[in-house]
Amino acid sequence: MKKVLGILLVVALVLGMCACGAKTPAATDAPKADAPKADAPKADAPKADAKKVIKVGIVNNPPSESGYRAANVADMEKVFTEANGYKASTFYSLKNDEQLNAAKQFITDGVDYLLLSAAATDGWDAVLKSAKEAGVKVFLFDRMIKADESLYEAAVVSDMANQGTTAVNWLKAQKLPEYNVIHIQGAMGSDAQIGRTAALDAEFKAGTMKKVVQQTATWDEAQAKKIVESVINSKEKFNVIYAENDGMAKGAVAALDEAGITHGVGKDVVVMGFDCNKWALRELLAKKWNYDGQCSPFQAKVIDEMIKSGKVASKKVISEEKGFDANTLTQADIDTYGLGE
Amino acid sequence: MDKGLKKFSGSQLVVPLFALFLLIVFNLIRDVGFFSINIITNNDGNTVLSGNIISIINGASELAILAIGMTLVTSATKGQDISVGAAAAIAGSVFVSVLRGTQITLPIILGAFLACCIVAIIFGSFNGTLVAAFKIQPMIATLILFSAGRSIAYWINGGATPTVSSPLLVAIGGFIPGFPIPTPIIIMIMFVVLIWLVLKFTNLGLFTQVVGINEKSARLNGINTAWTKLLSFIILGVCVAISGVINVCRIGLINHETILIDIEMDAILAVAIGGNSLGGGKFNLTGSVIGAFIIQALTVTLYAMKVPSTAVKAYKAIVIIAIVIISSPIVKEYALQLRDKLLKKPTKIMEN
Numbered sequence: 001m002k003k004v005l006g007i008l009l010v011v012a013l014v015l016g017m018c019a020c021g022a023k024t025p026a027a028t029d030a031p032k033a034d035a036p037k038a039d040a041p042k043a044d045a046p047k048a049d050a051k052k053v054i055k056v057g058i059v060n061n062p063p064s065e066s067g068y069r070a071a072n073v074a075d076m077e078k079v080f081t082e083a084n085g086y087k088a089s090t091f092y093s094l095k096n097d098e099q100l101n102a103a104k105q106f107i108t109d110g111v112d113y114l115l116l117s118a119a120a121t122d123g124w125d126a127v128l129k130s131a132k133e134a135g136v137k138v139f140l141f142d143r144m145i146k147a148d149e150s151l152y153e154a155a156v157v158s159d160m161a162n163q164g165t166t167a168v169n170w171l172k173a174q175k176l177p178e179y180n181v182i183h184i185q186g187a188m189g190s191d192a193q194i195g196r197t198a199a200l201d202a203e204f205k206a207g208t209m210k211k212v213v214q215q216t217a218t219w220d221e222a223q224a225k226k227i228v229e230s231v232i233n234s235k236e237k238f239n240v241i242y243a244e245n246d247g248m249a250k251g252a253v254a255a256l257d258e259a260g261i262t263h264g265v266g267k268d269v270v271v272m273g274f275d276c277n278k279w280a281l282r283e284l285l286a287k288k289w290n291y292d293g294q295c296s297p298f299q300a301k302v303i304d305e306m307i308k309s310g311k312v313a314s315k316k317v318i319s320e321e322k323g324f325d326a327n328t329l330t331q332a333d334i335d336t337y338g339l340g341e
Numbered sequence: 342m343d344k345g346l347k348k349f350s351g352s353q354l355v356v357p358l359f360a361l362f363l364l365i366v367f368n369l370i371r372d373v374g375f376f377s378i379n380i381i382t383n384n385d386g387n388t389v390l391s392g393n394i395i396s397i398i399n400g401a402s403e404l405a406i407l408a409i410g411m412t413l414v415t416s417a418t419k420g421q422d423i424s425v426g427a428a429a430a431i432a433g434s435v436f437v438s439v440l441r442g443t444q445i446t447l448p449i450i451l452g453a454f455l456a457c458c459i460v461a462i463i464f465g466s467f468n469g470t471l472v473a474a475f476k477i478q479p480m481i482a483t484l485i486l487f488s489a490g491r492s493i494a495y496w497i498n499g500g501a502t503p504t505v506s507s508p509l510l511v512a513i514g515g516f517i518p519g520f521p522i523p524t525p526i527i528i529m530i531m532f533v534v535l536i537w538l539v540l541k542f543t544n545l546g547l548f549t550q551v552v553g554i555n556e557k558s559a560r561l562n563g564i565n566t567a568w569t570k571l572l573s574f575i576i577l578g579v580c581v582a583i584s585g586v587i588n589v590c591r592i593g594l595i596n597h598e599t600i601l602i603d604i605e606m607d608a609i610l611a612v613a614i615g616g617n618s619l620g621g622g623k624f625n626l627t628g629s630v631i632g633a634f635i636i637q638a639l640t641v642t643l644y645a646m647k648v649p650s651t652a653v654k655a656y657k658a659i660v661i662i663a664i665v666i667i668s669s670p671i672v673k674e675y676a677l678q679l680r681d682k683l684l685k686k687p688t689k690i691m692e693n
Binding site for chain 2: 063064066067070185188213214215216218219220221222225226227229230231232233234247250251254256257258259260261262277279339340341
């Protein structure tokens with residue numbers, strides 16, 4: 001019995017390794033294998049192919065990171081296709097050093113463009129310099145890095161603070177008689193949390209809105225529900241829930257439902273979320289939530305236009321942030337901008 | 342009376358009960374109405390109970406269930422399973438993926454629960470086999486699933502955070518229509534009673550403790566030690582499945598990254614606060630369950646006190662350090678000596 005179990009386990013382990021191993025090394029190993037051969041033909045290869053196929057190397061974080069990233073990766077895959085005139089190689093990692101190695105390989109492999117969403121902001125100088133020497137044009141997307149502007153063509157990034165401002169401006173425009181806000185924060189210190197908190201914090205400080213509670217649920221839906229429950233139990237008045245992502249807003253709404261508090265358009269409590277998951281937008285469409293903000297994961301199109309036209313408008317392109325109001329949202333918006341399914 | 346007091350003050354439940362008592366008194370001083378229970382009508386039109394005490398017991402349901410399984414694993418294997426959160430993510434994902442795309446009915450939910458139970462048991466057995474057959478340290482063995490679990494859940498979900506909605510699921514995660522107590526509390530109580538009956542009418546508890554105290558002599562006495570260890574992981578697997586399902590039903594959504602995140606540490610903490618030795622051997626399930634309530638009561642207290650987000654963990658740590666130090670052997674021994682002095686009885690040391 002033990003032996004059989006042992007053999008089974010070993011088989012499972014080996015299979016697991018094969019399965020895991022197949023994805024990641026493929027991106028790094030493939031260029032490696034080509035590297036020695038590539039040296040000679042490299043010089044004329046781009047010339048010959050330049051008109052037909054544009055070779056791009058995409059270094060990104062893995063789609064498993066978040067719904068946002070999954071949408072970002074899907075967007076890249078949708079735009080940089082062979083039908084669109086591209087030959088794209090991709091590499092996904094959460095680790096900066098692995099990303100650096102992959103970027104080096106892409107440069108060695110002779111890509112025309114390197115698209116980069118770095119895991120960390122530091123350490124990219126050397127790689128970008130060698131890219132410049134090799135004539136590889138670099139575009140940053142989604143995330144900025146600490147490097148000289150001359151080292152890349154342009155950066156297409158989100159302005160996190162802008163999302164918060166857009167949302168808070170929307171809230172102010174609702175002209176509620178008073179603002180008693182439950183503010184549920186994401187994981188403290190994350191980009192999204194800082195960006196989405198700042199604008200609301202300013203209102204609290206200015207005294208235009210009253211902070212009923214401000215607490216982190218570290219993106220955890222169940223935790224968000226507990227926070228709202230605790231406010232309900234304390235019998236404090238509140239009329240706005242500002243949750244820094246959709247999941248936490250859903251948790252908060254679950255607490256409202258259990259306590260018999262109405263929410264949504266024209267109801268007791270205004271519910272605000274972020275990310276624009278499709279299911280969340282459907283809640284908006286049903287008028288159970290009021291607002292959903294988005295940090296746009298769609299940068300591929302902008303980069304595609306810049307590559308094709310060869311014109312770069314500015315070094316830093318801020319992608320347009322969306323904010324949806326339940327009163328004006330349409331099914332078409334959900335299909336276009338909604339994340340996930 | 343003396344005898345009863347002496348027996349009680351020597352019990353491992355003293356510290357956890359005392360800590361819980363302090364938390365309650367602290368909250369009553371802060372706000373007299375803290376534990377008041379209200380009867381309200383929820384948005385589904387049901388009459389339900391609400392209030393902090395309901396929130397605490399309700400919120401601690403998953404933790405209490407996991408703490409029970411964790412106690413058994415701790416007792417039998419002298420180690421802890423740190424993969425319960427990740428395993429719950431897998432179990433929850435399986436539950437949701439069975440439910441999605443079908444008309445949600447009671448038999449389907451039962452089937453989904455069964456499927457997620459089986460998957461959780463398989464992963465529990467994987468951990469258990471590494472520990473029992475390959476004699477790998479439990480924390481190392483479960484580290485594998487701890488790191489891989491949420492990725493597996495991601496793969497099951499296809500990268501999204503799928504939602505499921507049905508009145509039946511609301512009944513599991515919230516309230517059964519016409520019944521004012523949250524269903525998770527009922528599930529937890531049923532599970533506790535079930536485990537209590539199992540421990541009372543089988544020798545599972547005895548065997549588990551014996552294996553934890555002295556594995557060699559247990560084996561020499563004819564106990565299948567490997568099976569006992571494996572069984573503790575299987576039971577924990579069932580606990581994981583139940584907690585995963587409750588958590589999914591609460592919100593109607595599975596997020597593989599956040600579901601029951603860090604629950605493994607809270608579960609281990611509940612076992613420790615309950616006065617159980619993390620070195621295995623003797624255990625007391627009541628202690629672990631009380632430990633779970635203490636952790637939840639602490640969280641709710643901190644929320645009610647409006648502690649700043651950045652400081653929540655620090656406050657929690659301070660209270661936990663205090664509880665752990667008070668229940669440490671050194672302090673305990675000192676306290677027992679003090680008690681004997683106060684009761685004017687010769688101390689143990691003098692007897693020797």
